Amino acid sequence: MNVASVPMRSPFRYPGGKTWFVPYIRRWLRSDRSTVREFIEPFAGGAIVGLTVAFEGLAERVTLVELDEDIAAVWQTILNGDGEWLADRIVSFQVSGESVRTAVAKGRRSLRERAFATIVRNRISRGGILAPGAGVMKLGENGKGLASRWYPETLCRRILDIVRLRDRIHFVQGNGIAAMEANAGRTDAAYFIDPPYTRAGRRLYRHSEIDHGRLFDVVDILRGDFLITYDATDHIRGLAEAHGLEVREVPMKTTHHSHKTELVIGRSLDWLGE
Numbered sequence: 001m002n003v004a005s006v007p008m009r010s011p012f013r014y015p016g017g018k019t020w021f022v023p024y025i026r027r028w029l030r031s032d033r034s035t036v037r038e039f040i041e042p043f044a045g046g047a048i049v050g051l052t053v054a055f056e057g058l059a060e061r062v063t064l065v066e067l068d069e070d071i072a073a074v075w076q077t078i079l080n081g082d083g084e085w086l087a088d089r090i091v092s093f094q095v096s097g098e099s100v101r102t103a104v105a106k107g108r109r110s111l112r113e114r115a116f117a118t119i120v121r122n123r124i125s126r127g128g129i130l131a132p133g134a135g136v137m138k139l140g141e142n143g144k145g146l147a148s149r150w151y152p153e154t155l156c157r158r159i160l161d162i163v164r165l166r167d168r169i170h171f172v173q174g175n176g177i178a179a180m181e182a183n184a185g186r187t188d189a190a191y192f193i194d195p196p197y198t199r200a201g202r203r204l205y206r207h208s209e210i211d212h213g214r215l216f217d218v219v220d221i222l223r224g225d226f227l228i229t230y231d232a233t234d235h236i237r238g239l240a241e242a243h244g245l246e247v248r249e250v251p252m253k254t255t256h257h258s259h260k261t262e263l264v265i266g267r268s269l270d271w272l273g274e
């Protein structure tokens with residue numbers, strides 16, 4: 001699978017981001033005989049998969065669901081009418097130690113200012129981690145630290161590209177498991193399920209406590225097709241097998257270019273080939 005063929009479309013640097021999985025999603029959706037009208041990503045995060053599906057027209061409509069309110073603020077701002085404002089705010093931002101500290105300072109603010117703060121935090125935090133307590137790079141007096149990671153034109157272009165597709169992308173701030181349950185009876189929906197992992201989840205995300213057993217119970221009642229990715233633990237493998245699902249271990253490349261494997265789980269993984 002060729003990851004180099006995946007355009008970067010998300011405004012986030014996202015821990016646990018699934019760029020490496022996009023070639024699999026393409027193959028899966030193209031192999032599906034029925035048309036997928038709605039592609040649902042119940043744990044959206046940086047949403048690289050959902051964005052790719054929307055940009056490449058692999059489904060008519062994409063729904064992203066995310067619980068974290070800071071991340072939600074970014075998606076709501078981009079998709080609900082303030083995307084141009086956000087792009088402009090990013091391009092006109094003058095980076096300095098003080099301006100960055102002010103931008104990310106806590107306090108009451110509008111949804112779009114919260115979105116901007118989230119984007120800045122995502123750039124200055126180590127590994128893009130937005131969970132409370134995440135380490136932040138040294139800013140210095142002139143904000144040199146951030147300047148080396150601040151690509152305003154790129155961010156602006158990505159945001160405006162998403163704005164152009166906003167009729168096709170719908171965002172819900174809420175619980176991904178509940179969203180799956182609400183759509184369970186639909187035969188024209190497909191789901192890419194990428195929950196916080198059992199091991200690394202707590203360090204990476206504000207919301208990392210998932211009832212993994214309940215997730216598999218809900219998956220049982222979905223009438224549409226789905227794919228789940230998980231860390232390769234015996235617990236998850238056991239749950240998947242107890243629910244009669246197919247499990248494959250696939251190689252993934254981490255950002256440090258070390259090789260690890262993750263689990264791909266689905267009703268049938270024939271389309272994956274050998």
Ligand SMILES: C[S@@+](CC[C@H](N)C(=O)[O-])C[C@H]1O[C@@H](n2cnc3c(N)ncnc32)[C@H](O)[C@@H]1O
Pocket residue numbers: 014015016017018019042043044045046047048049065066067068174175176177194195196197205206207208209210
């Ligand atoms: C592994 S990450 C998803 C990464 C995403 N696939 C990407 O490529 O950027 C899991 C996400 O689920 C979110 N999350 C945690 N609990 C949730 C819940 N109950 N409902 C919806 N989202 C949740 C976390 O905030 C995190 O963004």
